[in-house]
Amino acid sequence: MATIDPRLFYEQALVGNGITHAFGVPDSCLKGLLSYLYATKNVPEHIVTASEGAAVALAAGYYLSTGKLAVAYMQNSGLANSLNPLQSLAAKEVFGIPLLLIVGWRGRPGEHDEPEHVLAGPITPSTLALNGFPHEVMPSTLPELVETIARLSRVAKEGNTPVALVVPNHRFGPYVPDKTPTDGTDGAINGNANVITSKKYRGPLRAEEWRSAEGELPLSREYAIRAVLKQLYEKDVTVSSVGGNSREIYMVRKENGKDLSQNFLSIGAMGHTYPLAYGVQIGHSKGRVVCIEGDGSFLMHVSNVAVLAAHAPPSLIHVVIHNQIHCSTGNQPIPISTENLLSLAGSLPYKQKFFVDTSEGLIQACEWAQESTLIVVVVNQSVKNTLPRPTEHPFELRDIYMSSFA
Numbered sequence: 001m002a003t004i005d006p007r008l009f010y011e012q013a014l015v016g017n018g019i020t021h022a023f024g025v026p027d028s029c030l031k032g033l034l035s036y037l038y039a040t041k042n043v044p045e046h047i048v049t050a051s052e053g054a055a056v057a058l059a060a061g062y063y064l065s066t067g068k069l070a071v072a073y074m075q076n077s078g079l080a081n082s083l084n085p086l087q088s089l090a091a092k093e094v095f096g097i098p099l100l101l102i103v104g105w106r107g108r109p110g111e112h113d114e115p116e117h118v119l120a121g122p123i124t125p126s127t128l129a130l131n132g133f134p135h136e137v138m139p140s141t142l143p144e145l146v147e148t149i150a151r152l153s154r155v156a157k158e159g160n161t162p163v164a165l166v167v168p169n170h171r172f173g174p175y176v177p178d179k180t181p182t183d184g185t186d187g188a189i190n191g192n193a194n195v196i197t198s199k200k201y202r203g204p205l206r207a208e209e210w211r212s213a214e215g216e217l218p219l220s221r222e223y224a225i226r227a228v229l230k231q232l233y234e235k236d237v238t239v240s241s242v243g244g245n246s247r248e249i250y251m252v253r254k255e256n257g258k259d260l261s262q263n264f265l266s267i268g269a270m271g272h273t274y275p276l277a278y279g280v281q282i283g284h285s286k287g288r289v290v291c292i293e294g295d296g297s298f299l300m301h302v303s304n305v306a307v308l309a310a311h312a313p314p315s316l317i318h319v320v321i322h323n324q325i326h327c328s329t330g331n332q333p334i335p336i337s338t339e340n341l342l343s344l345a346g347s348l349p350y351k352q353k354f355f356v357d358t359s360e361g362l363i364q365a366c367e368w369a370q371e372s373t374l375i376v377v378v379v380n381q382s383v384k385n386t387l388p389r390p391t392e393h394p395f396e397l398r399d400i401y402m403s404s405f406a
Ligand SMILES: Cc1ncc(C[n+]2csc(CCOP(=O)(O)OP(=O)(O)O)c2C)c(N)n1
Pocket: 084, 241, 242, 243, 244, 245, 268, 269, 270, 293, 294, 295, 296, 297, 298, 323, 325, 326, 327, 328, 329, 334
């Protein structure tokens, strides 16, 4: 069978259909296409993520600020890794965010493959079908493929849904790169950490010290969120994680009589808030994007932060609210000590890092944030007994948020 030239696929099938950005985790079925992307595209046109869920979240965020489809590519083994943000964020039943999955098809029936693909291979199309994601198998000629991508893009946009191109092995021909492949980043790693502490808070504490501070923390999560929202300029937007912090943002906006055009409340996709915010900032040049995330969510897929923060732009600020619990599900402790959480955060490649536990420290950190920034806010565990939940349909929340980028 003749193979498809990856460059022609990118130029004619993707760019020809208005798709210029691709995010994902490599797969051998996509080898030729990936060689082309590695050799010719840089961040943010091509971003290699630590997990497939982050690729979906990036594509979703990119859509919110640009109204354009992006590719999230993966091996079919990684489809399972991406299902949570697909099902609880992008699905037509939730926010209805169109994007194009390109899924390498290992373990295809009739082809000999490794044992780990024996279960997932044959059920790849039915997994997509079961989730209601329209999909097509990659055809073998370029004109057909251009048509297929046009059709899938149309279905994605008209149906507000993720769609998928399933790619059997050996369909892409080789691409011989004319420069050494990179990791897809601009090489910026681990700038100088700028760690400040408030008067009371002394930076990464030992566990014994931390215990003695328990109960004395002045800030609540709600107060921290109010303080961050007050620091926003007119063109700044937020992306917040599942659970109580999004509900507190909702509460504050409603009591101030404001609409939610500045705030994307990510009611699903736990752990994918930072890639989502990163995707939003790709299409947002007029202001900052502030990602407000609980510590449980942050911890869930922190490897994606470890990759993305290295090349995050100055306009992306990550605020992690450390209350030491999964507050939204009944206050279960998060399975990491503050000492270890701060050590972990301290090792991540943001250019500036602030650890604070007072409102003065938090406000100062927001003012000082000039580059890719992390602010860990250590808060107490007091919350209101009842927090409102958005009554608007997610489509309404999506559309009002997207209106702020018009
Ligand atoms: C993938 C996934 N796993 C689990 C949940 C259930 N869940 C909803 S909110 C939440 C806790 C989030 O904790 P954190 O991010 O620390 O925020 P907090 O509730 O403390 O404000 C959990 C576990 C979920 N929504 N999605």
